[in-house]
Amino acid sequence: MNNPFAYSGKLYLLPTTLGDNDPMEVLPASVQQKVQRLEIFIAENEKTARRAIKKLVPEKSQPSLKFFLLNKHTDPAEIPSFLNACKEGEDIGLLSEAGCPGVADPGAEVVKIAHRERIQVVPMVGPSSILLAMMASGMNGQNFAFNGYLPIDKAARKSEIRNLEKLSVEKNQAQSFIETPYRNNKMLEDLIQILNPSTRICVACDLTLGTEFISTRTASEWAKTKMDLHKRPTIFIIQKDY
Template sequence: MKDTTAALYIVATPIGNLADISARAIEVLSSVDVIAAEDTRHSKYLLQHHGIETSTISLHEHNEQQRSELLLTRIAAGESIALISDAGTPLISDPGYRLVNMAREQGIKVIPIPGACAVIAALSASGLSAERFAFEGFLPPKSTARRQALQSLENEPRTLIFYESPKRMVASLQDMLTVFGGERKACLARELTKMFETIVTLPLAELVDVVINDANHQKGEIVLLVEGQSTVVDRDEAEEVRVLQILLDEVPLKQAAAITASILGIKKNKAYEMALKLQQK
């Protein structure tokens, strides 16, 4: 039995540049009993590049349920197994959820080996707010469903992050322009860490033009980011006072505050405190 503890290791691999892998990831991949890979043919180039001779077994969306049962049985018998995807951190729009979920349900130790992730790499260099963000994965392929998905996010204040395929990228950007408006900033991050890495952040109207007029921007691995909806500015306090004064002449204080909060979209506590002050004058 190898030195690696019997467990499931979730190992992040490079998203392009083969040098973007940690020493710990190489050590784990070299010492586990088997590596579960999304595509063993794809992963062999990374493993060969780093001199990793560990055997591999496929785990993808079509065999994950059956293969997970087999892998967990092996871990229960004392083996150690690493999970990798074709690129980046496993489970982020990649297979692996069933395996990890089943492992935790069975009390099997799951150990993350962090590293590259296209979502975080794109966000860090986009110039958009990274304080709060929402990763939405891939948008629906059909325009109607895609627009509906975007409309549900129209007022989301967090930075929005999507993966998109080259063949749908222009259509998705155009739908974003329709839903979010031309002034909303957006970022195209493509081929991250690779030779033709491109990161362009512009208002959506300008970004759509740039992408349409340069076919090179429509190729490769793509991350799209859109800034969140700006926080709604506070309403004029004079308007809040005016509504409260009208209502206080007709209904009890608590009810006046609740109605004002509902009409103006402010917090009930704030409306109640203002109503108290007005009543005490």
């Protein structure tokens, strides 16, 4: 079989921790070994990327490391050049700020370009808050959707929550989404007020951390529960049964 890839350099998708815990508690040794070998990285923030590398491989020398920054300030026209090293036979690591690259993460754009350029993409195993929450929710793991952030506008948000609840019934599909951490409490309040009392809501926060909390209850049950989610990274999942 002919090699389907045009270049020998590979793009490695490197997961990071979901919080400030020991990376070896949630990352396999293969990620550590790969980071030890790589010298070129694509990341959202150089400072946090260097910190993640330092925690994972404390003995790794950092002065010679090269970083390409991929965030809201990046000129889209520059992104293809980030992969030039792969075309010269060098491997590159794509680091997420938290969790897995390319999933609710700007790294997806780099991965898209890598496929277009016939550069081999190698995903490494690590924690995904979306998948971990889904696993622990007790909802339909055979059919689910991640919807990112819901609208900020009050009317638009109410409409979207009702629409997701409707989809959960019509498609028997669990609906997951996130909120800016400082608005988490308001999100839970909105869900309790807008959803049918029997609709299940999973709240999964601080995943993989010592303060991890995951609970699935009906909207009516959550209405009787006091929960502080302020500034705690949280995944919400809803599903209304038939």
